[in-house]
Amino acid sequence: MADVTLSFEDGTIRVAGGADLDLPVERDPRSKTGRAPAVRYAALVAALDGRDVDYDDRVLAAPALDGRDVDYDDRVLAAPALDVASAYELREYQQTALDAWRANDDRGCLELPTGSGKTVIGIEAIEKLRTAALVVVPTIDLLEQWRRELETEFGIPIGQLGGGEQRVEALTVATxxxxxxxxxxxxxxFGLVVFDEVHHLGSEGYRDIARLLAAPARLGLTATFERPDGAHEAIEALCGPLVHRIAPDELAGDHLAAYDIKRLDVALSDEERAEYDEHRETFTNYLAQSNLDMRSGSDYRKLVMRSGSDPAAREALLANQRAREVMMNADAKVATLADLLDRHQGDRIIVFTAHNDLVYRLSERFLLPAITHQTGASERREILEKFRSGSYSRVVTANVLDEGVDVPDANVAIVLSGSGSEREFTQRLGRVLRPTEDGGRALLYEVVTEATAEERVAERRH
Known part of the structure; x- marks a missing residue:
């Protein structure tokens, strides 16, 4: 008879017996059992194996990919399975990344540029482990993309959680x-969970996904692992550390398009300058009087909290917002965009802005198809399909094409405005890095309003 029994119960691992083993569990004296979050399953098994303890492992009820239920005594990662085979052949850099993950006991995160084939690496991980797998994605677009890829490569039913469906299969994709x-x-x-765009896992609520899953094997995929709020440390605890990183420059010219980044400085008009300076003065005066420093995230949060009860703080916050709108929506940016669109008439262009208002202004001015968070799913798919087919050669958007959408190839990106986020900038650059048939260089233009706070924003995102 086993000394210890492990079982799964509502997102936790229940441990019967082993009270004298000092396992990483919380003990319930009434039931004489221990309990731990499901994420600790692999650690508990390792601890028991290390102590040479006889135990009955009833945690994973996951079927192998041949449809056979796995016996409790035959843990899922070791179970024989259907000879699932992908038509993909990994490139050398993809194989190196996968090898780094496998060498870390099938746990950890990979950072690779957009367009470098992160999905292919995820599919190969599933093929190698041949265990039931859950793929978690941030958007419906990515859910549909992963489901299509898995169906095509493996030819078995693919479950779906999200987008109006709630169906669980041995391979399942979920938002x-x-x-x-x-x-x-x-x-x-599931024996394996793949977190696509794993930086989302750092959000407080989403962390519970990883805590409640028992899957021993965990793979995180992203183009931008580190988060400015430091939440990537929580991701490391839940999914594993960053085990391999590839920068865009390492692949440019060979596997991705060679690229150039060009910064174009524009000036505010006299009227815009007067309005900008007025609002900035209101904002900076309040900061000086209150001894607040906006380089500190905590001080910015203090300002937001104060604005609820302090009229002066609210006025300062609104003044800063209005100053940002002036610098990000400057008339000179629109004129510069006109020049760039004329210069690149034969290219495929994505124009990025920070505000929906500017998207619709540019859409009307230049007759550009527009995509914002307000654009319906069917309309967005139609626009992107026409962009893919060549019926449209340019599109303007605010943030929603930064990630999580299968965007057709483009070779010119124009950033009219954005945040200081390195992640946002990397994702926008990634939209033009897929190699083209003619081997041409990709271009990313940054249009920056000079002598404004936008200069510091541009420096931060690099």
């Missing part, structure tokens, strides 16, 4: 929102 709602119910169904 982060749906996985959050279902994790404690399905946490014992």
């Amino acid at each position: 982060y929102d749906s996985a959050y709602l279902r994790a404690e119910d399905i946490g014992d169904r």
Whole structure:
């Protein structure tokens, strides 16, 4: 008879016996059992193996990819399975990344540029482990993209959680929102979980997905692992550390398009300058009087909290917002865009802005198809399909094409405005890095309003 029994219960691992083993569990004296978050399953097994303890592992009820239920005594990662085979052949850099993940006991995160084939690496991980796998993605577009790829490569039914469906199969794709709602119910169904755009896992609510899943094997994929709020440290604890990183420059010219980044400085008009300076003065005067420093995230949060009860703080916050709108929507930026569109008439162009208002202004002015968070799914798909086919050669957007959308190839990106986020900039650059048939260089233009706070914003994102 086993000394210890492990079982899965509502997102936790229940440990019967082993009270004298000092395992990483919380003990319940009434039931004489221990309990730990499901994420600790692999650590518990390792601890028991290290102590040479006889135990009965009933945690994973995951079927192998041949449809056979795995016996409790035959843990899922070692189970024989269908000879699933992908038509993909990994490039050398993809194989190196996968090898680094496997060498870390099939746990950890990979950072590769947009367009470098992160999905291919995820599919190869599933093929190598041949265990039931859950793929978690941030958007419906990515959910549909992953489901199509898995169906094509493996030829088996693919489950879907999200987008109006709630169906679990040995291979299942879920949005982060749906996985959050279902994790404690399905946490014992998978031996591998793949977190696409894993930086989303750092959000407080989404962390529970990883906590409630027992899957021993965990793979995080992203183009930008580190988060400015430091939440990547939580991701490391839940999914594993960053085990391999490839910068865009390492692949440019060979596997991705060679690229240039050009910064174009524009000036505010006299009227815009007067309005900008007035609003900035209101804002900076309040900061000086209140001894606040906007380089500190905590001080900015203090300002936001004060604005609820302090009229002066609210006025300062609004003044800063209005100053940003002036510098980001400057008339000279629109004139510069006109020049760039004329210069690149034969190219495929994505124009990025920070505000929806400017998107619609540019759409009307230059007859550009527009995509914002307000654009319906069917309309967005139609625009992107026409962009893919060549019916449209340019599109303007605010943030929603930064990630999580299968964007057709473009070779010119024009950033009219954006945040100081390195992640946002890297993702926008990635939209033009897929190699073209003619081997041409990709171009990213940054249009920056000189002598404004936008200069510091541009420096931060580099």
